[in-house]
Amino acid sequence: MTGSLLEVIALDVRDAVAAEEGGADRLEIVADMTSDGLTPAVETVAAISRECTLPQMVMLRAEASFLAAPETLEVLRRDAKALAEAGAAGFVFGFLDDGGAVDLAATEAMIHAVAPLPWTFHRAVDHAADVQAGWRAVRLLPNLATVLTAGAPGGVGEGQAVLKTRCEAGDGPLILAGGGLRPGHVPALLEYGVRAFHVGSAVRTSWSDPVDPLMVRRWRDLID
Numbered sequence: 001m002t003g004s005l006l007e008v009i010a011l012d013v014r015d016a017v018a019a020e021e022g023g024a025d026r027l028e029i030v031a032d033m034t035s036d037g038l039t040p041a042v043e044t045v046a047a048i049s050r051e052c053t054l055p056q057m058v059m060l061r062a063e064a065s066f067l068a069a070p071e072t073l074e075v076l077r078r079d080a081k082a083l084a085e086a087g088a089a090g091f092v093f094g095f096l097d098d099g100g101a102v103d104l105a106a107t108e109a110m111i112h113a114v115a116p117l118p119w120t121f122h123r124a125v126d127h128a129a130d131v132q133a134g135w136r137a138v139r140l141l142p143n144l145a146t147v148l149t150a151g152a153p154g155g156v157g158e159g160q161a162v163l164k165t166r167c168e169a170g171d172g173p174l175i176l177a178g179g180g181l182r183p184g185h186v187p188a189l190l191e192y193g194v195r196a197f198h199v200g201s202a203v204r205t206s207w208s209d210p211v212d213p214l215m216v217r218r219w220r221d222l223i224d
Helices: 013-022 042-051 070-086 104-114 123-127 131-138 156-168 183-192 213-223
Strands: 005-010 026-029 056-059 090-093 119-121 144-149 175-177 196-199
Touching (some): 013 026, 131 144, 144 156, 183 213
Parallel strands (some): 056 090, 090 119, 175 196
């Protein structure tokens, strides 16, 4: 891998192959971007495994919220097992409780369910009632590969100051910057010490269009 990591959202095999062709390092596999990404079908992960060599970080999220009831966790545990067998290299999840704090019980239950595979804590951390407390809760959890974060619910444009603060606190290696990420944000993020970048809408014309390998290549060149 080159100096910085480039992760691309893929909805299907065509996206995955295009991302690989464009120079991506890793995929995030999701379904239903109208809900900001839900658990994909096992068949999708299996099909991508056959056609593409990039590691797949697979979303575990049953509904368009960050809450996790016990029955939801049970479903996600079963999904994780089947998705790992289909070729997932790791998982993406993260939960908040009713008060907006990181739900450590639910998150730790899923870490245990997916072990020993790595995982990404997704943008739930940006929606925490106290973002800094959320980071303190998450940053030392076992097998944590990256934290997908924009720094703020509204996207990287709003959250750059938070990302800078997190880098100054020593969390730069954990940050996977994504959520409204634009090329103009990259120079400052690199300067702060961010070395992993996550793109979805920025490498396609719209969510109903496939990933464009040329757009992926532009991001590859930009972050390198």
